Amino acid sequence: MSDSNNKEIIEKVKAEFGDSVLEDHNFRNDQTVTVKKETLREVCKFLRDTPGISMKFLMDITAVDYHKKKPVRFEVVYHFYSLEFNSRFRLKVPVGEKECEIDSIHDLWKASNWYEREIWDLYGVKFLGHPDLRRILMYEGFKGHPLRKDYPINKRQPMIGPLN
Amino acid sequence: MxxxxxxxxxxxxxxxxxxxxxxxxxxxxxxxxxxxxxxxxLTTKLGKVVGWAQKNALWPATFGLACCAIEMMAMANSRWDAARFGAEVFRASPRQADLMIVSGRVSQKMAPVLKQIYDQMPDPKWVIAMGACSSCGGIFNNYAIVQGVDRVVPVDVYVPGCPPGPEALIYGVIKLQEKILSEAGTQEARKRVA
The missing domain is CATH 1.20.5 (Single alpha-helices involved in coiled-coils or other helix-helix interfaces)
Structure with missing residues (x-):
């Protein structure tokens, strides 16, 4: 349902950030680009502020753990939406296990604040520059990041509160 | 003569x-x-009369946790009408309630809250574990969910189902009433208010 003048976002991103684009994918105008994490903030600004792309709305941030399936373990996935053109765009950023951190975009979209906390909570990806990087779903004192593929499925942590 | x-x-x-x-x-x-x-x-024991009064005026705390809560609300509605068994007055304050219907999965983070609300309820008080999740964790055998609410508070009646229908919950309430009446005047009932 996208308008015609918003179909070639991949080409525009490639023209602007040629070297940092690792991969791209387009299935029935469902466009995806994978970029290096160093250029994340520039790409985000470009997507948001370029006329003709205008991805003003950050819909979601999530992460994927490709434990032992890809050389770079994590991928942080951003979903954008253009209110002007009624089109969507997906941005993926690989994050390694050793330096498991990525720039925060909390100053570009305020909505990213809690998404980033959630990813930190469940996957353990650190967001540099985040103003308040605390756990959001699990409680303080919970050890580990439960959505990581190497978190033991049977592991139970002691209960909290007045009972203990 | x-x-x-x-x-x-x-x-x-x-x-x-x-x-x-x-x-x-x-x-x-x-x-x-x-x-x-x-x-x-009529001659009887005082405890029996008190128990009879208690069983016919159960006041549940409003404590909906998940999808089971929808069925719990249906139980109080006119179609199933828990008022027939004197258990329809849901109270928003635990201070005014003597029955806690744990309707849904209890997360690790919710467990202290649940325990506190239970502690705030005046004695004597009863607990119904409604549905598979609050009885034993249900399908959520994972890091986030308490595997049965009986690890946090003592449970009187377990109602199986996923979710149990309103009629199943009413049956649970009736079973609880039977329990209250059979306990009435005994040492068990005394322990509840001790």
Whole structure:
């Protein structure tokens, strides 16, 4: 349902950030680009502020753990939406296990604040520059990041509160 | 035999007849009184009466946790009408409730809250674990969910189902009423208020 003048976002991103684009994918105008994490903030600004792309709305941030399936373990996935053109765009950023951190975009979209906390909570990806990087779903004192593929499925942590 | 003797004999017969009539009347009166006493006086233990009153006026705390809560609300509605069993007055304050229906999965983070609300309820109090999740964790055998609410608070009745229908929950309430009545006046009931 996208308008015609918003179909070639991949080409525009490639023209602007040629070297940092690792991969791209387009299935029935469902466009995806994978970029290096160093250029994340520039790409985000470009997507948001370029006329003709205008991805003003950050819909979601999530992460994927490709434990032992890809050389770079994590991928942080951003979903954008253009209110002007009624089109969507997906941005993926690989994050390694050793330096498991990525720039925060909390100053570009305020909505990213809690998404980033959630990813930190469940996957353990650190967001540099985040103003308040605390756990959001699990409680303080919970050890580990439960959505990581190497978190033991049977592991139970002691209960909290007045009972203990 | 003279006239006087005859008169005395007649008089005594009259007196005997009167006595018999009075005896019949008094007997009749006794039967009536005995019946009225039988109809109006009941002997029992105080504990039994208290238990009977408690079982017919259960006040659940409003504590909906998940999808089971929808069925719990349906139970209080006119179609299933928990008012028939005196358990329809859901209270928003635990201070006014004596029944906690744990309707849904309890997360690790929610467990302290649940425990606190239970502690705030006045004695005597009862707990119904509604559905598979609050009974044993259900399908959520994972890091986030308490594997059965009986690890946090003592449970009186478990209602199975995923989710149990309103009629199943009403059956659970009836089972709880039976439990309250059978406990009434015993040491178990005393422990609840101790």
């Amino acid at each position: 003279g006239l006087i003797d005859e008169a005395v004999g007649a008089f005594e017969t009259e007196v005997d007849n009167l006595k018999l009539n009075v005896k019949d009347a008094v007997d009749q009166l006794g039967d009536d009184l005995a019946g009225s006493i039988y109809d109006t006086i």
